[in-house]
Amino acid sequence: MNDLIRFEKVSFSYGTNNVLDSIDLSVEEGEFLAVLGYNGSGKSTLAKLINGILLPTEGKVYVDGMDTSDETKLSEIRKTAGMVFQNPDNQIVATIVEEDVAFAPENLGLDPAEIRQRVDEAIQAVGLEKHIKDAPHKLSGGQKQRVAIAGVLAMQPRCIILDEPTAMLDPKGRSLVMGVIERLNREKGITIILITHFMEEAALADRILILSDGKVAENGPPKEVFSRKDRMISLGLEVPPVTDLTLRLIDNGLPLEKDIIRPEELVEALLSIKEAAH
Amino acid sequence: MRDITLGQYINGDSVIHRLDPRVRLILTLVYIIMLFLLKSIPQMIMALVLILSAYALVRIPMKMLFKSLKPIIPIVLFTSVLNMFFIGGDEVFSFWKFSVTRQGIYYAVMLSLRVICLLAGSSLLTYTSTPIELTSALELLFMPLAKIGLPVNDLAMMMTIALRFIPTLLEETDKIMAAQKSRGANLDTGNFIERVRALTPILIPLFVSAFRRADELALAMECRCYNGGEGRTRLNALKIKRSDIIAVIVFLGLCALIILSGRIVL
Numbered sequence: 001m002n003d004l005i006r007f008e009k010v011s012f013s014y015g016t017n018n019v020l021d022s023i024d025l026s027v028e029e030g031e032f033l034a035v036l037g038y039n040g041s042g043k044s045t046l047a048k049l050i051n052g053i054l055l056p057t058e059g060k061v062y063v064d065g066m067d068t069s070d071e072t073k074l075s076e077i078r079k080t081a082g083m084v085f086q087n088p089d090n091q092i093v094a095t096i097v098e099e100d101v102a103f104a105p106e107n108l109g110l111d112p113a114e115i116r117q118r119v120d121e122a123i124q125a126v127g128l129e130k131h132i133k134d135a136p137h138k139l140s141g142g143q144k145q146r147v148a149i150a151g152v153l154a155m156q157p158r159c160i161i162l163d164e165p166t167a168m169l170d171p172k173g174r175s176l177v178m179g180v181i182e183r184l185n186r187e188k189g190i191t192i193i194l195i196t197h198f199m200e201e202a203a204l205a206d207r208i209l210i211l212s213d214g215k216v217a218e219n220g221p222p223k224e225v226f227s228r229k230d231r232m233i234s235l236g237l238e239v240p241p242v243t244d245l246t247l248r249l250i251d252n253g254l255p256l257e258k259d260i261i262r263p264e265e266l267v268e269a270l271l272s273i274k275e276a277a278h
Numbered sequence: 279m280r281d282i283t284l285g286q287y288i289n290g291d292s293v294i295h296r297l298d299p300r301v302r303l304i305l306t307l308v309y310i311i312m313l314f315l316l317k318s319i320p321q322m323i324m325a326l327v328l329i330l331s332a333y334a335l336v337r338i339p340m341k342m343l344f345k346s347l348k349p350i351i352p353i354v355l356f357t358s359v360l361n362m363f364f365i366g367g368d369e370v371f372s373f374w375k376f377s378v379t380r381q382g383i384y385y386a387v388m389l390s391l392r393v394i395c396l397l398a399g400s401s402l403l404t405y406t407s408t409p410i411e412l413t414s415a416l417e418l419l420f421m422p423l424a425k426i427g428l429p430v431n432d433l434a435m436m437m438t439i440a441l442r443f444i445p446t447l448l449e450e451t452d453k454i455m456a457a458q459k460s461r462g463a464n465l466d467t468g469n470f471i472e473r474v475r476a477l478t479p480i481l482i483p484l485f486v487s488a489f490r491r492a493d494e495l496a497l498a499m500e501c502r503c504y505n506g507g508e509g510r511t512r513l514n515a516l517k518i519k520r521s522d523i524i525a526v527i528v529f530l531g532l533c534a535l536i537i538l539s540g541r542i543v544l
Contacts, residue, residue: 115513
């Protein structure tokens, strides 16, 4: 097994408040995992356990075989698993885009020529070439969040954890950021762990993990998880809007499959029904 | 979104802009020290010509210079007048109990010229350097002090972050003010004490949010492998170029000439 990230019976509590309860989880290299759960279900805690910001109260977390409680490995672990947070304003350090992206490689003590190359690559990967010399506070929310992603990319991590990266963005910024995340996964093979409360974003993942009361409630491919609307609602969640629409169409007698989770799929299915009718 | 410019940096591509910020900083210091070594009005005028030609080189309109001189004019006039009256020597004219002396006038002119040059010189530094450039220049210049335990890297990082967050916090202040006004807060009327008191509901949320931001930023920095300044490298490391060396030689030469000219003339 090629597990990049492994949780072994991980529990976490703040004082007497149990946030996570005996979680087992493994994420393969190159996988795109979405983590869902209502507010307070322990999603963010799970994310912070991965790169050693928090340490489990019980159990072990491994990143590429390294134990996160081993302090000597911490830098290596954070280089392997980068993290992007919700508020882009609070993770940009420098006053110029390229200098912010250079922050992590500078911390790693790389050669200026190597830093330059990494910065250029990272900025290109998120499509901000035009803004390389701009001041971050003049960018839009979506652009700032892409700067933050580039800042993590410049470490050349194998895994990126994103903690609700689109929660504060407008729809356009959201779709651009999601586009970048998907491309990094498909084209660069970077493992993605996306914490989100947007079901349509989770639908893009290979696998969905749903947390409820600090336990894993569901763990499976999006099609499987989202096709059970009642279960989703009982977990305090929804299904993607397009799945909801599909289920209503089925109720109204259209011969559709229940596991449609992306708008393109529904369009295709509807077109084929139309063709069959002719 | 507002366009917030920090300091008084004027974007440009002059010879002086292209100098290493460390060189700019040190030459400014040299110039200021020189001003205090000069002893005669002709020398002072030469110093003034030197700084004005630097302004011409950067193509900063004289209007800007006058603007930065304006606030100190009353102080200069006041001290000049005082000096005129209270320095003893050969009397030029007198009225009532006061007498104006030749030495007094001479000293007053010297003082005014010196203050004008001082301000023109330091303004030139801030016109041609961004705050970030100055920060990294100071960081590198103070680097030797890191050996005796001064956290130079950390201080520079704090400065950079402070500069980075000024626009963000200004924006936030606007938002909080709007939010409090929409709930009926009265910020613009009343006497001084009432207005200061009205600031409390703005400052408290501002501080709370600043602390929250600081917390998140620290986390994000840790996630990007920041653990203090040690072993950090730089994307755009400052390098002394040939043009910097030439500028230093030329400028030091001119300063020496001005200082020495005093000896020859007197």
